[in-house]
Amino acid sequence: MTTPAVLDIRGLNVDYGLGSKAVHAVRDVNLTLHRGEVLGLAGESGSGKSTLAYAVTRLLSPPGVITGGEVIYHPRKGEPIDILDLGSEQLRAFRWQEISLVFQGAMNSLNPVHTVRSQLTDVLKAHRADMPRAARDARAAELLSLVGISRDRLGSYPHQLSGGMRQRVMIAMALALDPDIVILDEPTTALDVVMQRQILRQLTRLRAQLDFSVVFITHDISLLIEFSDRIAIMYGGRIVEEAGSKEIYETSNHPYSHGLLHSFPALHGPRRELTGIPGSPPDLTAMPSGCAFHPRCPRKFEPCDQRVPVLAPPTPGSDRSVACWLHAEH
Amino acid sequence: MPEIPDPPTAEVPVSDREIVLEAKDLSKHFAVRRNLRNLADRNRPVVHAVDDVNLKLRRGTVTAVVGESGSGKSTIARLLAQLYPLTGGQLLLQGKPVRAARGRAFRAYCRQVQMIFQDPFGSLNPTHTIRYHLTRALKIHKRAGNTAADLEQALKELLGRVHLTPPERYLDSFPHELSGGQRQRVAIARAMAADPQVLLADEPVSMLDVSIRLGILNLLRDLKERLNLAILYITHDIASARYFADETLVMYAGRMVEGGDSETVTQRPAHPYTQLLIGSAPDPDRVAVEAGAPAGEPTEAADAVAEAVVATEDDDRAGEPPSLINPPSGCRFHPRCPKAMERCRTELPPRFDLPGGQWAACWLYAEDAEERPVLKGAPA
Incomplete structure (x- = not known):
């Protein structure tokens, strides 16, 4: 972790609703995204993983409310900015320019009655008003070839493209203004595995080429282990473990991470009896006391149902952290 | 973790077990909607x-x-459940041909062949309790008994079978009060109410949270073993097929391309498409291999898998299956196949049997093929 931070999330809290009926979707999240890294959010x-992404980009719509914390963006040059303090005009300039987002089911977020060209140049028109038309068109063509689609597809309408191509158009659009951070919210969930692998490989290549950081949100942890540098695992609105992807695969400290990793049958190696995790994910309107995972945890003991464990390194000086009483210093 | 005795029911080899439901040369074509351009077209x-x-x-x-x-994998499940009429081919239930899409004969067929759907949020009626759903299934299939006590007993047994205990807690709740996993268990209980011979499971876990998927698969396996069920498991996740299924068939663009024992098909894929599919599946172990950690010796099969993935890497259209309105001539995989030969473009490959009960519909394995790949580790 030698590269400097590009995004710092400190003590972020997000609720849905107000007052006593509020549902706490994200609680006390601390997370740092370093320059040039792929951070997986599983x-x-x-x-709360998608809510976190929407909060960071200030895209939460009511009843979602950010109730506390700060999100500091560190530009390449200039002063750090707290995204949560930006006014609406500033925010409009900031979004897409610095942080862009590829949504879940992005294939369906293209407008069916506009061509790919007009949707790609629209971004440029909004942010680079002084850019001449020819330059905009050239940039749109460049973006398409960046994601491996031939230029003559510029005039196509979304329905003329396959699912994978539409997804790549969305990725191209996210890269239009050379953002520092790209947030991918389940970008490949609706695609088949062959297409998924192709798109992810392309993203990895583009990241090396264009040098941006990625927050990759998915429920598929086996995918994250292959494609991200660091993984943060969320449960019940909190981050329960954060570590390098190889470390987490080799030794997961939190019983939930362990359970999650052992919920995916392997393609190679001996066939093992797997159990998954007993019980079901918590209901956010009726969260268990103490550690949210304790009702399902095979290793729970005395403090788990009373006090919430804090996210801390399991051993002092370690660059990973875990929120579990098993690893807390008493 | 204990290893499963492999294969799970080792006493009787799979190929000797009794065939409950058989499909022969099944075809299904859907007519394209009439529009101005093809209105007059015969x-x-x-x-x-x-x-x-x-x-x-x-x-x-x-x-x-x-x-x-x-x-076409879900279409197969629906054809077997007789929800669609067949375009061609035949279904045999316990050796007898069946062709009844309505009436008493259809209900008798349903009693034997039950289906579980992908979406437990859509397959249960939100305005009715669990008791209603299960009672209805029991009554239709005449297993509700004569008295209210019999019915109550049958309901409790059903819920107990799918590990929803205590049954009282679930019987009078509505679907929205249950989690996705519990709802899918209710859907399984409803299918079990008919006491079927065959269970058709169309992606039973793909809509569920990751941590509870295995619970459902283990439940289905348990039911299979206790009740001697025949289960068809439709999935896009080949790793779960390896975990759960005894036999695996691979489909591409409406045709079966490879089949055999699950372990053989996943460890020693013969068809280039299966190789591509396995090479593309997320596999954390690959990271371990790249990091130089020992993860078993590389095999020729693994090389073939890697080759298949690399070959499609930079091709624009490589990730896409063909149009099924005008499917490619010959082998339907040939436009994407890294090993396509002249013959693949024109002639449809039949099944070629490989050692160990495996088969592949690929010209690479023809008797007269020039370079017939040798599958390493194949039993002689």
Whole structure:
């Protein structure tokens, strides 16, 4: 972790609803994204991973409310900016220019009545108003070839492209303004494995070429282990473990990470009896006391149902952290 | 973790178990919607969703059908459940041909062949309790008994079978009060209410949270073993087929391309498409291999897999299956196949038997092929 931080999330809290009925979707999340790295965010549905992405980009729509914390963006040059303090005009200039987002089911977020060209140049028109038309068209063509689609597809409408190509158009659009950070929210969930691998390889290559950082959100942890540098695992709105992807694969400290990793049958090696994790993910409206995972945890003991464990390194000086009483210093 | 005794029911080899449901040369074509351009056309175009599929479901055996979306795997499940009329071919239930899409004969067929759907959020009626869903299934299949006490007993037994205990807690709840995994268990209980011989499971876990998927697969395996069920497991996840199924069939663009024992098909894939599929599946062990950690000796099969993936890497269209309205001539995989030969473009490859009960529909394995690949580790 020698590269400097590009995004610093400190004590972020997000609620849905207000007052006593509020549901705490994200609680006390601390997370750092370093320049040029791929940070994987894993978790099941309802763990708060998508909410976190929307909060960071200030795209939460009511009843979602950010109730606390800060999100500091460190530009290449200039002063750090707290994204949560930006006004709406500043925010408009900031989004896509610095952080862009590829949504879940992105294939369907293209407008069906506009051509690929007009949707790609639209981004440039909004942000680079002084750019001449020819330059915009040239940039759109360049973007398409960047993601491996031939230029003559510029005039196509979304329905003329396959799912994989539409997804790549979305990725091209996210890269249009050379952002520092690209957030991918389940970018390949709707695609087949062959296409998924192709797109991810392309992303890896583009990242090396264009030098941006990636936050990769998915429920498929085996995919993250292959494609990300570091992984943060979320459960019930909190990060329960964060470590390098190889470390987490070799030794996972949190019982939930362990369970998650052992929920995927392997393609190679001996066939083992797998059990998954008993019980079901927590209901955010009725969260268990203490550690949210304790009702499902095979290794729970005395403090687990009373006090919430804090995210801390298991041993002093370690560059990974875990929120579990098993690894806390008493 | 204990290793499963491999194969799970080692006493009777899979190929000797009794065949419950058999499909012979199954085809299904869907007519394309009439529009101005083809209004006058006598031969309206059709989508070749499934062509010439042969399938045997055996007692106490899980047969997996693996394929990408659009490969026709769900159509197969629906054809076997007789939800669609067949375009061609024949279904045999316990050796007797069946062709009844309605009436008493259809209900008798349903009693034997039950289906579980992908989406437990859509397959249960949100306005009715679990008790209603299960009672209805029991009554339709005449297993509700004569008295209220009999019915209550049957309901409790059903829920107990799918490990929803205590049953009282679930019987009077509505679907929205249950989690996805619990709902899928109710859907399984409803299928079990008919006391079927065959269970058709169409992607039963793909809509569920990762941590509870294995619980459902283990439950299905348990039911298979206790009740000697024949299960068809439709999935896009070849790793779960290896985990759960005894036999695996691979589908591409409406045709079966490879089949055999699950372990053989996943460890020693013969068809170039299977190799591509396995090479593309996320596999954390690959990271370990790249890092230089020992992860078993590299095999020729592994080389073939890597080759198949690399070959498609930079091709724009390589990741896409063909149109099924005008499927490619010859082998449907040939436009994407790294090993395509002249013959693949024109002639449809038949099944070629390989050692160990495996087969592949690929010209590479023809008797007169120039370079017949040798599958390493194949039993002689």
